[in-house]
Amino acid sequence: MKLSNYGEFPADIPVIAEDELFLYPFMISPLFLSDEVNIKAATKAIEDNSLVIICPTKPAHEGERDYDALYDAGVVGSIMRKVSLPDGRVKVLFQGLARAKSLYKVSDDPTIAHVDVIQATEVNSLKIDAILEVVREKVRALAAVSNYFPPDLLRTIEENHDHNRIIDLICSTIKLKKEQAYKLFIETDTEKRFLDLIDLLIDEIEANKLQREIRSKVHTHIEKVNKEYFLKEQLKQIQKELGTDTSREEEIEEYRKKLEAKKKKMGEDAYKEISKQLERFSRMHPDSSDASMTQTYLDWALDLPFGALSKKPLRIETVEEQLNKDHFSLKKPKERIVEYFAVKELLELRGVSAKKSAGAILCFSGPPGVGKTSLANSIATALKRPLIRIALGGLEDVNELRGHRRTYVGAMPGRITQGLIDAKKMNPVIVLDEIDKVTRSQRGDPTAALLEILDPEQNSEFRDYYLNFDLDLGNVIFIATANDVGRIPAPLRDRMEFITLSSYTPQEKFEIARRYLLPQELKKHGLKKSELTISKSALKELIHSYTREAGVRNLRRRIAEMARKAAMEILKHSDISKVSVTLKNIKSFFDKSVFEIEKTDKVPVVGVVNGLAWTAVGGDVLKIESIRIKGKGNLQLTGSLGDVMKESARIAMSVVKTLVDKRKLKISQDNIPLTFKEKEEIIEVDPSEIYKRYDLHVHVPDGATPKDGPSAGIAMVTVISSILGSYKVRSDIAMTGEVSLTGDVLPIGGLKEKLIAAYKADMTKALIPAKNYERDLDDIPKEVKEALEIVPVKRVEEVLKQVLV
Template identity: 60%
Template sequence: MELENYDEFPQTIPLIIEDDIFLYPFMIAPLFLSNEQNIKAVEYAIEHNKLVMVTVSKHGKEGKRELDSFYDVGVVGNIMRKVSLPDGKIKVLFQGLAKGRILDFALEDSLFARVDILRTEEINEENIKSIIEVLIDNVKKLSRLNTKFPADLVKTIEENDDATRIADLISSVLKVKKDEAYKLFSQTNVEQRLLDIIEEIKKEIESFKIQKEITQKVNSKIEKTHKDYFLKEQIKAIQKELGGDNQKDEEIKAYKKRLKAKKEFMPKEAYKETKKQIEKLSRMNQDSPDASLLQTYVEQVLDIPFGEYANEKISVKSVEDQLNEDHYSLVKPKERISEYFAVKQLLEQRNIEDLKSKGTVLCFVGPPGVGKTSLANSIAKALQRPLIRIALGGMEDVNELRGHRRTYVGAMPGRLIKGLIDAKKMNPVMVLDEIDKLGANHRGDPTAVMLEILDPEQNHEFRDLYLNFPVDLSQVIFVSTANDARRIPAPLRDRMEFIEISSYTPNEKYHIAKDYLIPQELEKHGLKKSEVSINKATIEMIIGKYTREAGVRNLRRVFSKLCRKVVKQILNDPTIEKVTIGTKDLKTYLDNPIFEIDPAEKKNSVGIANGLAWTAVGGDVLKIEAIKLKGKGNLSVTGNLGDVMKESSRISYSVVKVLIDNKTLKIDDKIIPKSFKEEEEKEKIDSSEVYKRYDIHLHIPEGATPKDGPSAGITMALAMASVLSEKAIKADVAMTGELTLSGKVLPIGGLKEKLIAAYKAKMKKALVPRKNFDRDLDEIPEEVKSAMEIKAVDTIEDVLKEALEN
């Protein structure tokens, strides 16, 4: 059937959009169609005896009829036969007649497209003949490399003299991407098209050459592997005949011997499992991948120190002596640690086995650098037991603690079992560092595993997933550390006893520096005590102005820096016998002071109150400022405050308003604003007008530092009361406490750190909640209590009485 039997082109005909490959003229090809639009196009063509246009989707979606979703060229042909299939699809036999180009396509009636025949340009016969010879030559090369290349295609090309037909035949068998196929299909310059096809053939030739080389290399490697395997097997057989290569047998014997030695100390289940795995290993081929995994398992199990214990005798005196030798101050933590080991010593002496391994787990809680981990080191040293430190910070995978099952690639025991193997004893001191920073995610919740580890009722049968048998952890002395106990889940907190290690006072830091840090740093840097002199005033200046922390970690770094500079100084000038560092020399060695708590102001001010705050690095004095502006009684708060402090500021403002309304806070009539209508009615103005006609702006410097917590209520209320009544606040009074709406002062935390900060700022008086005064004053260092007056307050009225000028 020819095009002459149909209407003249261009004409509007049904459009079929395929998702696979371009069809070419003179091809008869089956099409399997499932798209509803395509099926309608076929039915319309058959019913009206119309030609159809078959083009290709750009994105591999059959029948998608949006602009730019299909190519604008394709094959015009007719439907020879249509067969309906059971699943709703149809199969049609399509005959291509000529290439066509879509001239127009309307989305409203996307079933049809206006199409014209794609005509080729005139050709130069001589040029085309030469190009075809080169083309045939390359096609032959490709057919020799590609076994799937049609065998009769070369013969068909050689017998054909139609350049367009030759180009179509070769294009139809080339494996190219859709965009490349489109370029070859739509090219109307036959000469250029043939040259493009030659380029594509050359690419395929190169590709097949590389594939062939890779295949040859892989095959030769496989053959070599097989050859090596058979040679090794032959060597083994020969050596076996000669009585040699009994390495594997020797290893198995050694494993069995080690297992037998541990038998009486191992749990029955552990012995049975290990013996089973050794027997399995002995039957395995040594080159098997599973053999190395099994051998690793057996070695890990036999490395666990079953039955091996460090010096079991616990001496409270040795613990106390070691703690006193390694740490200055920390009276209460040392006392509690001594009590803990006193109980263990008594149970040991009276041989009460049931309770020997039971008891609470100590958890040292405090800011960084106060000596939590070093306390655990001292305990291990005093007991003469190995120390194992497990860093829990950021751990999210539960298998890090419990071990990975052996079915996983790279499976290993958990950190606890690895700790026992490293310690080579079953009763080490194990420090669980940063237990408050354990995380949970889709891999599980490590805190749940910690419940089992730290529970004396369960940890004598702790099951590691890698080992697949229980291990007794009851003889391990667990000590944990945390910065913030509130972040530890409640069930886990219940397993532990918390020992608070709070900030050091400046006096304590001085003694720590003098007796511990400086001698240690001198020794570390190879310096003699006689070579360096640092006087008391210099140490105190370093503590006060070059470090700002609860502990002494940064203080140690400062002394380390001084030692380095002294070492360099001595090396540069060998005549120097002694280096003396005074307060005036610190600028040379350490530059300018970095930190400084602002001392108390000498002059009383309106609207500026001294609040006491707790931070992760100790206490601080916050100057809370308030001003009033003409307005309508609104409150604005700045200073990067959290939700708790924002709520606290609103409560404080309400409390101050109540104090003004009930005349507790007296307002002078002179400061109450008057409108022009009230000039004649001065006596009728109510004192509440002061907060109705002024806005309050409350600010807590520094603005870049986030602040939150329930302890600034009385300070904010005092600042607002001062600015509204225009009464000055005493500059040498600092305070801490939270307010209720009824004006009662609630207790707070971190009192020791806060009062130390007030002491450093040279405050003369500190106001604290009554409950804190009765409960926590014993913990406050004597030097702080003797330097300032600490007064208890019950209500906001007490605060105003103590802090405002009369």
């Protein structure tokens, strides 16, 4: 079939859009038409016995059938056959005849365009033959590195002399992008078509060479891996047949040697359990999951340091020396620690075993930053034993301590067992940090496990669920730390002996900062001693106005902040070799001061009393305020007070009423609100009317902070007495003490912290219960006793005599 059999060109013919193929004139191709526009165009061509033009869609417009979405070039040809398919599509057999260009759209539905045939320009036959030879050479080269050209197609290219036909054949064979194919397709200059095709062939040759090289390398690697795998498998089978597969037997034998080496030092139940698991492991298939789990168990169990003990003899001189070297002050705690180890040393010298000499577990209690954990570090250093720190804060899963059952995925021994493995000794120092913060949940009660761990009568047979045999923890030195002893369950408290670390006085903080904190922070920040200095007055101001704590943790942070700024100054300014912090420039190093305790103003005031309180971060001065309002004798309490403190206020109210009734607290007639009749008749009113005709409101400031405890009892009595009798209260006196309903002053706790708080607030006098004066005064720092007049009181009458003006 020839183009000349149809009408002359240019002509108006239907347009069919093709998404996938870029057709060429010599091709006979089946096309599947699914959209109405294409089907209508094919139907019209058949009905009119006319040609059609197949135009490819542009890459960004595939699926669209608008005229603008198509390339303006395509193949003109005839539809040889049309068949309707059951799925609604139409299959046509199309024969291409010539390249053509679509000049403009004539009509829609179906799309008809004005089309003209693309005519090739005349060529220089000699030159074009030379170029054709180059093209054939490149085709042969591409055929050598790819499978694009079968032998019959190569032969066609070699024997054909129609230049444009050769170009179309090659273009239809190699994988060209639509844009590349379009540029070659539309070109009328045959020479340029050949030259552009040569460039494309060269690129294709290089790409195929690279792909072939990569495939070759991958294939070689796969062959090598497969070869090694098959050889190894063959070797295994051969060794099995010959009975010489020794790798697994060697591994099992290694475990047996380890077990036998530790047999004498481990308990009988431990030896039986590990032996049993080792026998199971030897019978298992090496690739099974149980084998992997059992091998992990053997690794953990045989890593335990059975019988390995630190041999350094215990000497209390060494312990005392190390404690004094690492810590300033803390006289009482250090004495108690030395006594604890003195007993152990004496029993060792007299040949008593560690199990028989087991005493109470030490627990360091006190506010944050006072040195609880660092005391444990010093003990470990002095004893030359490894230190294991187990943080218990927020622990709620008992399996963390006891270990997980081996039936669970990812099972592991408990923290105690892991600590022994890490320490490589069976007598380390184990610090149980924040034991007061252990919580109970649905996953068990960790405090119950701690009962066994810390009880000297039981911990020689501590059973880890993972190991499934008993461990002897009798040689371990356990030291617990806690902020609030009251939060520790009573049975656990019973196993421990508490050494309380109280708040530091400003003078103690000064010495600690000078001797320890400043040198340590200079070293951490790469500063020499001469490069950063702080005057005594500046250091005291730093402690007094820029920290708010019982310990020295924030003080350390402030010194570190100062060291960072000094380091920056030295690096920025080459002429600065030394930074000095004085009272004048200290504000340039820190953003703002934090006043720990409000200073007293020394002016007596009605209805305001200074109480002393104990908090988790040290002592504090608690102002208690009261006002009276005409009413019926009601008492209102505010300031986030707990139940005990509210009861204390009610008791104080009753005590004051008793004092008024017995005339021990004088009430002026001027203070009692009178009725009109009483004023007219000048009647003297009974003093007891004072508490019947007023409502009292008692408030403890800092209302967002919860407060509780009975020790504000005498302060409550004082503030109620002051407001009812209009007596002024000396503002330079602070007080603490529980009050009974009969007016007795009862002893309280936390006296040291409370008196330190009074000292920091520049109080001149402190009233305390007489029993505390007799019992606890030796614990009070010397500087506090020298600065404060500490007065013991037994009755509330004594308190009122001291403070009411």
